[in-house]
Amino acid sequence: MKHIKAILTTLALLFSLVVVMPTFAQKVDNEVYYGCNLNDLPKFPGGDAALMAFFAENVRYPSGTREFGKVIVQFQVTKEGDVGEVEVIKSVNPELDAEVIRVIKMLPRFNPAKGLNGEPKDSSLRVPIIFCPQKDLPESTE
Numbered sequence: 001m002k003h004i005k006a007i008l009t010t011l012a013l014l015f016s017l018v019v020v021m022p023t024f025a026q027k028v029d030n031e032v033y034y035g036c037n038l039n040d041l042p043k044f045p046g047g048d049a050a051l052m053a054f055f056a057e058n059v060r061y062p063s064g065t066r067e068f069g070k071v072i073v074q075f076q077v078t079k080e081g082d083v084g085e086v087e088v089i090k091s092v093n094p095e096l097d098a099e100v101i102r103v104i105k106m107l108p109r110f111n112p113a114k115g116l117n118g119e120p121k122d123s124s125l126r127v128p129i130i131f132c133p134q135k136d137l138p139e140s141t142e
Helices: 002-017 048-058 094-104
Strands: 018-020 023-028 031-033 038-040 069-077 083-090 113-115 123-131
Touching: 048 094, 069 094, 083 094, 083 123, 094 123
Parallel strands: none
Antiparallel strands: 018 123, 023 031, 023 123, 038 113, 069 083, 069 123
16 A cells, blocks of 8 residues: 555656646748648657656756746657757746756657658647646756
8 A cells, every 4th residue: 555655646746747738730841830731740659648757757857946837848850750959939947948958859759740641741849848846856966
């Protein structure tokens, strides 16, 4: 029983750190189209739950920062599934922005978006990451 309670407490702690809800887009000729001309959206290996778990596991509050807020970051998923062109759309503070960028750059390959003809397409994702600091959360040691 102690183990189950410890596991549930750990999971609650991890998911209270960040909330992630991706939105998907297609970037064509420097224009971004949200949900248009895509047959299949880019998919994180394991789905949205795995993406949320990845952020919960890897995002760390920078030392001394306990600020609440939502960082919105946009990044490209290439037709090969690689992550690139990371840009903060909405900032909370430079430390949290840098942490989000650091974790985005750690993301593994996605299954790329597919166009209406089934061909892999470059696309963009916009992900809000909500920081809700809790007492005794792990901090970065960097």
